[in-house]
Amino acid sequence: MKKLIGEANELVSQMVEGMVHAHPELYGRVEGFNVICRADGAKSGKVGLVSGGGSGHEPAHAGYVGDGMLDAAVCGEVFTSPTPDMVLEGIKAADGGNGVLLVVKNYAGDVMNFELAAELADAEGIKVDHVVVADDVAISNKEDRRGVAGTVFVHKIAGAAAASGKSLSEVKALAEKVATNVRSMGMAVEPCYMPVSGKPGFDLNEEEMEIGIGIHGERGVERKPTTNVDAIVDDLLDHLKKEVSPGEVAVMVNGMGGTPLSELYVTYHFVAKKLEDAGYTLKRKYVGNYMTSLEMHGFSITLLPLDEEMTGYLDAPSAALGFKL
Structure with a gap:
């Protein structure tokens, strides 16, 4: 690489x-x-x-x-x-x-x-x-x-x-x-490559994906055949919904560094529909690169149940380059 x-x-x-x-x-x-x-x-x-x-x-x-x-x-x-x-x-x-x-x-x-x-x-x-x-x-x-x-x-x-x-x-x-x-879970269809060695964090063929990856180039907790993003979102949300009950939430679709923004918005399309159908109110939405793993090709979904206090602080002004409102 x-x-x-x-x-x-x-x-x-x-x-x-x-x-x-x-x-x-x-x-x-x-x-x-x-x-x-x-x-x-x-x-x-x-x-x-x-x-x-x-x-x-x-x-x-x-x-x-x-x-x-x-x-x-x-x-x-x-x-x-x-x-x-x-x-x-x-x-x-x-x-x-x-x-x-x-x-x-x-x-x-x-x-x-x-x-x-x-x-x-x-x-x-x-x-x-x-x-x-x-x-x-x-x-x-x-x-x-x-x-x-x-x-x-x-x-x-x-x-x-x-x-x-x-x-x-x-x-x-x-x-x-x-x-x-707050709860998160991620996946990847391509690993990242270490700057010093030039080697991938894990080996993955064209027909495979990693579910449950971390942010340090490590493989996930489960390897599965690659499928469409609709099914992948179902998989991740099945885990997240067990711990975050329906209600008002902030949702983040986070790119892992090598995922085109077009793919992140396609992912968000499915995330939003599935959450709303399950009774969640998406009060705040974030799509982009927030916590990456070099150039890993994948995404994570984060859900945060919101109350009035936390919503107010999410909406407060920020001068940080990585979190522009």
Whole structure:
């Protein structure tokens, strides 16, 4: 697989530098680290919001830095957890004196390193708390569920709450409310290819697809014969509807990085019809690339039950490039 990169081991650093140079009105970079922060700095008195993880999920996570969402994003190497010292720099960059909330996806390396960074920050007098997102219903054991595209809704709602002046405990409570209720599941018809090795994350022939893929290039939990998107949507929604009851929801059809927008809208067409027929009210709808896996060809569906409070925060202004209203 050909890649449009320079040296593979400089990919993330050059990506960060490119983002900061292209959008100086939005982004700054913590010197010496692959950490993107707000160009206007931490806002005094506001709860800071930090997320991150391995790169390769763009626009996550740096694309969600901006007024109304994240204050800093920590960019690890591709599909690799950032180190505690990197996360600590993100915390410092986001600290406005009223505490910092970390939004962490449920992967062992991320959880460990973000928690270690929180301890280091606490030793320096910065109050830090964290929320772990585990929205992937492909994993039956809830404790082992991965954080995937539903994390974006946590960024948006918690970010808007922080921007409105909520306290650290209030922002955390709202973030946990979203994380507790959001559910996602994904699939792929083509894998992604690792920048260093050039090899696919998994082998898949023309007649096969993976159901229940993650966002780190890993294969799914089930391999099936390829079929049309109508049937694929039925498969994913069967899992999601078991955990999200009919009612008002936000729905996200998220591209995995290599899926044409035309195919995502075809997918959404079936998702919307099937959910509405099942008694769901699609109060907010999002279609596009939000949490990708390099150039993987596939999609995920995310459902978030909504109340008036969460809807208001979803609709609040956002300056982040990755979540324009």
